[in-house]
Amino acid sequence: MHNAEVPVVRTAGLSKTFGRTPAVESVDLHVRPGRIYGLLGPNGAGKSTTLKMVLGLLPPSSGEIQLFGRPWSRQALSRIGASINGPSFYGHLSARQNLMVHAHLLGVSGAEVDRVLAAVDLHGSGRKKAKSFSVGMQGRLALAMAMLGDPELLVLDEPQNGLDPEGTAALRAMLRRFTETGRTIVLSSHLLSEVASLADDIGLIAAGQLRYQGGIAEFAPDGDLERAYFALTGGVRA
Structure with a gap:
């Protein structure tokens, strides 16, 4: 397992420009092992772009x-599980069949498929086709795919999108169990309350810039998370 003193993810001056438009500007992330790091910010702030660069899906412009x-390498990606841009699956296959396809690509066993199915509570979905899954079931399948191969780091882009309160609570419990074994999660979200209830550390991105990084308590010493959030993002409180 990873050395507890060394950041799992660290970026320095990470930037991405599309044409002449800066999407991410000089972001310095510091993700500690065994914790849930919430990358928070409004839609379009640069969260997904940042995560895609970390995963090698987009080349950085600098940093x-x-x-x-x-230093970043393709080899390190074998220690990372990810779900970016929502669930991606074969609609005509069951949850287990979808996972078997990914397991084959990763070179892991059917026993590992059964392990992640149980971990996300999809082991009872049987032959039901993924295209008929509820939003919550689709989210759990995406999480199961990311967990295949027992990665040390999970990177999840908006994993709670479309979930009802029950589904959100179930997701929270699954992610917490994952970090109890010393593993690490980075997740992005525009939902302040959800990140506050789940993350150990947060990074707040607004207009492509990292405006805050640290613990929840330090983010809003008076407990007023919304006030702190809007003060840093320049938004207007309703």
Whole structure:
């Protein structure tokens, strides 16, 4: 398992420009092991772009990325599970069949498929086709895919999108169990209350810039999360 003193993800001056438009500007992330790091910010703030650069899905325009204490490499990605841009699955296949396809690509066993099905509470879905799944079931399937191969780091982009309160609570419990074994999660969200209830540390991105990074208590010492959020994002409180 990863050294507890070394950041799982560290970026320095990470930037991305599309044409002449800056999407992410000089972001310095510091993700500690064994914790849930919530990347928070309004829609379009640069959260997904930042995560895509960390995962090698987008090349940075400038800056550095370290994974597990070393410069970014494709080899390090084998220690990471990710769900970006929502669930991606074969609609005509069951949850287990979908996972078997991914397991084959990763070179992991059917026993590992059964493990992640149980972990996300989909082991009873049987032959039901994924295209008929509820939003909550689709989210759990995406999480199961990310968990295949027992990664040390999970990177999840808006994992709670479309979930009802019950589904959100179930997701929260699953993610907490994951970090109890010393593993790490980075998740993005525009939902302040959800990040506050789940994350150990947060990074607040607005207009492509990291406006805050640290603990929840330090983010809003008076307990007024909304006031702190809108003060840093320049938004208007309703």
